[in-house]
Structure formats: C-alpha cells, structure tokens
Amino acid sequence: MASQDTVRDDGVAKASLLYDPKVRGIVFQVLVFVGLFAFVYWIVGNTIENLQRSNISSGFGFLSGRSGFDVATSLIAYDSDSTYGRALVVGLLNTLVVAVLGIFTASLIGFLIGVGRLSRNWLVRKICTVYVEVFRNIPPLLVIFFWYFGVLSVLPLPRDSIGLPFGSYLNSRGFFFPRPVWGEGAWLIALSLVVALAMIFFVRRRAVARQMATGQQFPVLWTSLALLVGLPLLAFALTGFPLSFEFPQLSTFNLVGGISVKPEFLALYLALSFYTASFIAEIVRAGILGISKGQTEASYALGLRSGTTLRLVIIPQALRIIIPPLTSQYLNLTKNSSLAIAIGYPDLVAIGGTILNQTGQAIEVVAIWMVVYLGLSLATSVFMNWFNARMALVER
Amino acid sequence: MTAKLLTGVFGAAVLGLAASAASAATLDDVKSKGFVQCGVNTGLAGFAAPNDQGEWSGFDVDICKAVAAAVFGDATKVKYTPTTAKERFTALQSGEIDMLSRNTTWTLSRDTSLGFNFAGVNYYDGQGFMINAKKLPGVNSALQLSGASVCVQTGTTTELNLSDYFRANKMEYNPVVFEKLEEVNAAYDSGRCDVYTTDQSGLYSIRLTLSAPDDHVVLPEIISKEPLGPVVRQGDDQWFDIVKWTLNAMIIAEELGITQTNVDEMKGSDNPEIKRVLGMEPDSTLAADLGLDKEWVVNVIKAVGNYGESFERNIGQDSPLKIARGLNQLWTKGGILYAPPIR
Numbered sequence: 254m255a256s257q258d259t260v261r262d263d264g265v266a267k268a269s270l271l272y273d274p275k276v277r278g279i280v281f282q283v284l285v286f287v288g289l290f291a292f293v294y295w296i297v298g299n300t301i302e303n304l305q306r307s308n309i310s311s312g313f314g315f316l317s318g319r320s321g322f323d324v325a326t327s328l329i330a331y332d333s334d335s336t337y338g339r340a341l342v343v344g345l346l347n348t349l350v351v352a353v354l355g356i357f358t359a360s361l362i363g364f365l366i367g368v369g370r371l372s373r374n375w376l377v378r379k380i381c382t383v384y385v386e387v388f389r390n391i392p393p394l395l396v397i398f399f400w401y402f403g404v405l406s407v408l409p410l411p412r413d414s415i416g417l418p419f420g421s422y423l424n425s426r427g428f429f430f431p432r433p434v435w436g437e438g439a440w441l442i443a444l445s446l447v448v449a450l451a452m453i454f455f456v457r458r459r460a461v462a463r464q465m466a467t468g469q470q471f472p473v474l475w476t477s478l479a480l481l482v483g484l485p486l487l488a489f490a491l492t493g494f495p496l497s498f499e500f501p502q503l504s505t506f507n508l509v510g511g512i513s514v515k516p517e518f519l520a521l522y523l524a525l526s527f528y529t530a531s532f533i534a535e536i537v538r539a540g541i542l543g544i545s546k547g548q549t550e551a552s553y554a555l556g557l558r559s560g561t562t563l564r565l566v567i568i569p570q571a572l573r574i575i576i577p578p579l580t581s582q583y584l585n586l587t588k589n590s591s592l593a594i595a596i597g598y599p600d601l602v603a604i605g606g607t608i609l610n611q612t613g614q615a616i617e618v619v620a621i622w623m624v625v626y627l628g629l630s631l632a633t634s635v636f637m638n639w640f641n642a643r644m645a646l647v648e649r
Numbered sequence: 650m651t652a653k654l655l656t657g658v659f660g661a662a663v664l665g666l667a668a669s670a671a672s673a674a675t676l677d678d679v680k681s682k683g684f685v686q687c688g689v690n691t692g693l694a695g696f697a698a699p700n701d702q703g704e705w706s707g708f709d710v711d712i713c714k715a716v717a718a719a720v721f722g723d724a725t726k727v728k729y730t731p732t733t734a735k736e737r738f739t740a741l742q743s744g745e746i747d748m749l750s751r752n753t754t755w756t757l758s759r760d761t762s763l764g765f766n767f768a769g770v771n772y773y774d775g776q777g778f779m780i781n782a783k784k785l786p787g788v789n790s791a792l793q794l795s796g797a798s799v800c801v802q803t804g805t806t807t808e809l810n811l812s813d814y815f816r817a818n819k820m821e822y823n824p825v826v827f828e829k830l831e832e833v834n835a836a837y838d839s840g841r842c843d844v845y846t847t848d849q850s851g852l853y854s855i856r857l858t859l860s861a862p863d864d865h866v867v868l869p870e871i872i873s874k875e876p877l878g879p880v881v882r883q884g885d886d887q888w889f890d891i892v893k894w895t896l897n898a899m900i901i902a903e904e905l906g907i908t909q910t911n912v913d914e915m916k917g918s919d920n921p922e923i924k925r926v927l928g929m930e931p932d933s934t935l936a937a938d939l940g941l942d943k944e945w946v947v948n949v950i951k952a953v954g955n956y957g958e959s960f961e962r963n964i965g966q967d968s969p970l971k972i973a974r975g976l977n978q979l980w981t982k983g984g985i986l987y988a989p990p991i992r
Binding site for chain 1: 734735738764785788793797809812816823826827828840843882883884
C-alpha cells in the first residue's frame with residue numbers, strides 16, 4: 254500500500270481532485286447524506302400520502318383523546334377518563350418497575366450463583382452449574398410461562414387463600430399483604446432516616462481520612478447499620494408508634510384492602526430475574542477467573558486475609574471485566590420485559606397495543622415504542638459507562 | 650441510532666406501500682391470484698374454527714365462502730388468515746387480507762379513522778357476562794359483580810363497554826386483559842378471574858370449550874349493542890358492494906324461501922323477483938354491474954345456503970351452541986334482519 258501511494262504522489266499535480274483522498278472522502282459523505290435524506294423524505298412523503306388515500310387518520314393528536322379502557326396495575330392515578338398519553342406513561346412505568354426490580358434481583362442471584370460455581374464445595378458448585386445450564390438454555394418466554402401457568406395459576410382461589418405470616422395471603426389472584434397506614438408525626442421518621450443517611454456519609458469520610466492519616470480502622474459498617482436502624486426506631490418510639498395496618502379481607506370475589514401484587518407481575522419479574530441471572534452468573538465467574546492467581550498470592554504475601562483479599566483485591570479488578578457484558582444483560586432484561594404481553598402484564602407494549610387497536614394508528618404507536626426502548630437502552634448504557642469509568646483502573 | 654431510525658422508517662414505508670397496493674381494485678387482485686384472503690377469528694366455535702382436518706367452518710367463515718362463490722363460483726377458493734382482536738385491523742389496512750369476517754363490531758371510529766367500510770350486519774349481538782355458578786352461587790345479576798376480576802380480550806369494544814358499564818353503575822373491578830382468545834379462555838377456566846365478558850354469542854361458544862360447561866351461566870344483562878359484520882377497506886366501492894350484496898343475497902334468499910336444496914328448482918320459478926335474484930331474467934345487467942357472473946346468487950346459495958340455513962347449521966338449533974334467532978330473525982318474523990332489494 255505504502256509504495257503505491259508514493260508512486261501516485263509523483264503525479265499528484267495532474268491527477269486531479271478525483272484522486273485526492275480528502276476531497277473524495279467529502280464527496281462520498283455528501284453523496285451518502287443526500288441519498289439518505291432523499292430516501293427518508295420519499296418514504297415519509299409516501300407513507301403520509303398513502304395513509305391519507307386510505308382514509309386512515311395519522312398524527313399524534315390521538316394521545317390527548319380519552320382512553321376508555323382500564324389498566325389493572327398503575328403506579329399513577331389512572332382511570333378510563335384519562336388520556337391515551339397517560340395510559341402510555343402507565344405502561345412505561347410498569348415496564349420500568351419490572352425492569353429495575355428485575356435487574357436488581359438478577360444481579361443479586363447472578364453474583365451468588367457465579368461465586369457459587371467457583372466454590373470449593375462440590376455440591377454447591379454442581380447445583381449452581383445445573384441452575385445456569387437449565388435457565389440459560391430455555392427461551393425466556395417459556396420461563397415466563399413456567400412461572401405463570403406452572404406455579405402461580407395452580408395456587409388456590411381467594412376463598413382458600415394460603416395464609417402467610419403478618420396477615421398476608423397468597424392465592425391465584427396474587428400476593429396480598431397489609432398496607433401500612435402512617436399516623437400523625439410519621440414525617441419525623443422519614444426525616445430521621447435522612448439524617449441517618451447524612452451521618453453515615455460523614456462517618457465514612459472521617460473514617461477514611463483517619464485511616465489514611467493514622468492507619469487505624471473504624472468499624473464503618475456496624476456504625477452505619479446502627480444509625481440506619483436506630484435513629485428511625487428512636488423517632489418511631491418518640492412519636493408514639495404512629496403506625497397501623499390495613500389487612501386484606503375476603504369479600505365476595507376477591508381479597509380487598511392491603512396491597513396486592515398481581516400474578517402477572519410476579520411471573521414476569523421472577524422469570525426475568527431467574528433467566529438473566531444465569532447469564533450474569535457466567536459473566537461473574539469469567540470475571541473472577543480472569544484475575545491472575547498471582548494477585549491472590551501477592552495479597553496473601555502482604556498479610557491480607559482471604560475475605561479482605563476478595564473484597565479489596567479480586568472483586569475491584571474483576572468488576573472491570575464484568576461491567577461491560579453486564580450492561581448488555583441489563584439491556585436484554587429490559588427489552589425482554591416486553592414479553593409481558595403473553596401473560597397480560599400491562600407494560601408499555603401491551604398498553605401500546607391496546608391503543609394501537611383502539612385508534613388504528615399503527616405507525617405512530619410503533620414509533621413511540623421504538624423511541625422509548627431506544628431511550629431506555631441508551632440511558633442504561635450511559636449509566637453503566639459512567640459506572641465503568643469509575644471502576645476503571647486508575648493509573649498513577 | 651441511525652440504523653434503528655432507518656428500520657422504523659422502512660417499516661413505516663412497507664406499511665405505506667402496502668396500503669397503496671391495497672387501494673387498487675381488490676376484485677382484480679382477487680381474480681388474478683385466484684382466491685379470497687379472508688381474515689377470521691383464531692378459533693371461536695360456531696363462528697370460525699378449523700375442524701380436525703384443518704378445514705375452516707362457521708358462521709363468519711360462511712361469509713368468506715359466499716364471497717368466494719360469488720366471485721369464482723367456487724366456495725373453496727378462500728384462504729383464511731386467523732387474526733387476534735388486536736391484529737385484525739392492521740391486517741386489513743395493510744392489504745394482507747381482502748376482507749375481514751371476524752365478529753367485528755361496527756362502530757363510528759372504525760368506519761372513519763381506521764379507514765374501513767362495514768358491509769352490513771350478519772349478527773346482531775350484545776355484550777354479556779359469564780360466571781361460574783358453582784363457585785359463585787349467590788350471583789344472578791351483573792350488578793352484583795362489584796369487586797370481581799374480569800377476564801377480557803384486549804383491543805375489543807368489549808374492553809371499553811366493560812369500563813363504561815362498571816363506571817356508570819359505580820362498581821369496581823380488576824381487569825385481567827389478554828391478547829389472544831385462547832389465553833382469556835385458559836385464564837377464566839383456571840380461576841384467574843371470576844367473570845368472563847364478551848359478546849353473548851361468544852360466551853355461548855366459549856362455554857362449550859370450558860372444562861365443565863354446565864357449571865357456567867351467562868348472566869341476563871346485555872350491556873351494549875354489538876352489530877357484527879364483515880369489513881372491507883375504504884376506497885374500493887366495487888369490492889365493498891360485492892361483499893355487501895353477497896350478505897344481502899343470503900338474507901333475501903331466506904325471505905324468498907330459496908334454500909341450498911331447492912335452488913336449482915327455483916331457477917325455473919315464475920316469480921319475477923326470484924328470477925331476478927337468481928339471474929334468470931334475460932338482459933338483466935344487475936350482476937354485470939356488480940362485476941360478477943350472472944348466476945352469482947345461485948353459486949352463493951349452493952355453497953353456504955341462505956342466511957337461516959347458515960345460522961342454524963353453525964350456531965343455531967343444528968349446532969351444539971343452540972343460539973336462538975332472536976334479533977337475527979327476518980323482519981317479517983319478528984327480528985330486525987332486513988336486506989335492501991335486489992333490483
């Protein structure tokens with residue numbers, strides 16, 4: 254290549270702009286851009302024209318229309334008088350809830366199983382291996398069906414609910430537990446929690462500073478726990494225990510009162526957590542195995558115990574290997590949550606589908622779906638990239 | 650980012666292009682491909698369901714067959730596309746199917762903003778509720794259903810009526826919403842919900858498929874008007890006319906007493922109306938104006954029988970459903986079936 258370039262350079266003066274890599278690059282980029290623009294322009298124009306010719310209404314005006322349908326689970330106030338736009342927000346929030354809780358639980362299970370696969374205990378190791386192989390090799394939809402049809406739908410009817418401790422019940426309509434009703438002065442408890450968090454932050458900073466200066470350690474974990482539990486408890490006692498519970502009661506059809514978690518949500522949440530956890534477990538295992546043995550030996554040689562070695566030497570380095578593939582698992586989990594439609598959990602896709610059907614505006618609804626999922630994925634990536642940058646090896 | 654955007658735009662374009670193709674003359678399309686592509690239910694006993702040989706039959710399917718008989722003189726020239734409540738409209742809009750005969754309620758918004766035309770009503774229905782009488786012995790009215798979990802299929806007028814009805818009567822309910830009919834059936838059968846709501850005809854049909862049909866009762870209340878009928882796309886009047894008049898011809902045949910067995914005999918009738926309907930009137934341009942063969946009505950009746958025959962065979966007294974004619978009786982016999990004259 255290099256020799257050819259030099260040969261060509263000799264005749265540069267006459268060889269015209271056509272062979273100038275810089276000019277050529279610009280020309281091609283402009284051509285591609287114009288072509289792309291024309292293509293998009295043509296497609297949009299064509300779509301609008303055809304929609305009009307077929308008398309199908311278009312535009313996003315439908316979002317402010319009355320929805321007319323009810324949604325089973327909603328985090329915000331919603332009824333059939335609300336708008337289509339609000340219904341979509343309800344769906345988006347439901348997607349977010351299951352995704353965030355799923356990510357949290359999947360990470361937890363995944364880390365435990367991943368570490369378990371490296372355990373010295375034969376039984377633990379084998380159980381974890383079986384878990385990974387089973388869940389990793391079943392399509393997520395089947396895992397959802399397993400939880401929904403195999404586990405939750407065979408639970409008894411409300412009349413014969415399974416009683417659990419603390420006045421909670423489990424039946425085929427979901428999991429019901431008492432709703433805490435806060436009385437007067439409850440804000441003091443919330444305030445004390447905030448104060449406790451602030452104090453923990455300062456204690457931790459002081460402890461680090463002291464260790465840097467004197468080498469003496471301070472039991473941060475225990476102090477923090479004591480603050481976190483003790484302060485709100487103190488406030489709770491001082492305000493005279495302003496807490497009562499609303500217990501679920503059996504009525505003609507269902508248990509009413511209390512808080513209920515629908516089986517659709519449970520099935521989806523459990524399925525996504527268990528399914529994704531099997532992938533996370535492998536990522537964690539790979540991350541830990543990726544740290545050379547010399548690191549452990551060096552750490553032991555410095556006199557660190559095995560727990561401290563794991564916490565201060567192995568895990569921080571392993572995390573750098575773990576985080577990038579973990580990000581794509583989180584994205585997968587979020588996107589897999591759209592399988593909710595198979596069991597009737599009202600996520601963004603399910604509610605969007607209903608709206609699509611009631612209004613007939615397929616293109617708009619599909620566009621909203623794509624933009625929202627793209628947004629969610631990009632937001633997750635940005636956060637994980639930031640986290641990754643924080644965890645990255647700081648070279649001094 | 651660009652790739653995703655492109656995919657989206659491309660998807661939109663495909664739908665757009667398909668819509669353009671669809672607005673061409675449907676009759677010519679149908680003739681050149683040699684069959685009618687008909688959207689039907691995924692499986693509603695009596696209305697549209699495949700038998701053990703995979704052949705579709707039912708009251709709604711008969712409309713598809715009748716149209717094929719009118720166009721080709723051969724009722725077998727139909728291909729069926731099973732559609733869920735949610736998919737059906739997109740399938741018709743995009744031109745994937747030529748007509749939709751899938752217990753679809755005629756409403757203003759579907760007629761206008763969805764870009765459809767309803768080719769008449771083949772079944773006057775109303776929304777009802779079904780409960781398991783064995784598990785809920787005290788309940789005998791829909792007004793006692795406050796607090797119940799209600800199974801319903803998404804993307805239906807049913808879902809909207811349900812919300813209106815409970816709201817108007819100041820009752821609470823938990824919607825349990827599924828996309829596919831089979832999923833709703835399974836959920837209701839397993840006890841996930843107390844109440845099943847859909848069009849009453851559908852309830853009778855679904856009851857047959859439950860594990861213990863006799864335990865379930867349909868409550869007396871009918872909470873809505875559900876005129877069900879075949880649907881075509883707007884913008885193709887000829888095809889619209891063909892579907893509309895095929896249905897009308899079936900009703901008129903019943904009025905005139907023309908049946909599957911006597912149709913050949915009737916061709917020799919002296920009654921001018923019967924002669925005109927059956928295409929026996931010389932120099933008549935009625936069929937040609939519709940773009941069909943002269944004996945199109947004969948072909949329709951030979952294929953599926955008149956309206957009453959199709960009704961009784963699929964959902965009436967000759968079927969397991971045993972639905973009474975009720976509103977769907979001829980106007981001369983106390984119902985509201987009334988077809989404009991063929992002349």
